[in-house]
Amino acid sequence: MQTLTIDQQLKINAPAEKVWRVLWDNDTYKKWADAYMPGSHYTGDLKQEGRIKFLDPGNNGMESEVVSLTENREITFHHLHELQGGKEGQSLGNMQEKYTLSEHNGVTTLTLTSDMPEEYFNDMDAATKKALQIIKDLAEE
Known part of the structure; x- marks a missing residue:
């Protein structure tokens, strides 16, 4: 499976904690993840070595492990496998997704990198642009 990496960055006029x-x-x-799939949500432990399930309303999505986490700074997920109706599906190999927050003078730069199968890259890259804008709008409220 050929993978490409989404790499996007956005400046947000809000502190990293927000x-x-x-x-x-x-x-x-749920509000910003809607850009990827309406009804998206996650379950699980958002902590180092925790397991997270990123799901749509039909319990389809993926299960991931939190590889590293520094609150208000950085979180990296290793996507383990697809979920279909809540059941474990195809392995996702070494695909990772990382959110990095860097604050300077009350402005936070959010960087999102995400490994993606080539066939989904264009759609997910466009959805990521929308999601980042929603995150910016919510944080600047």
């Missing part, structure tokens, strides 16, 4: 809350608070997560 951007982090927008990213990972269940209610705001």
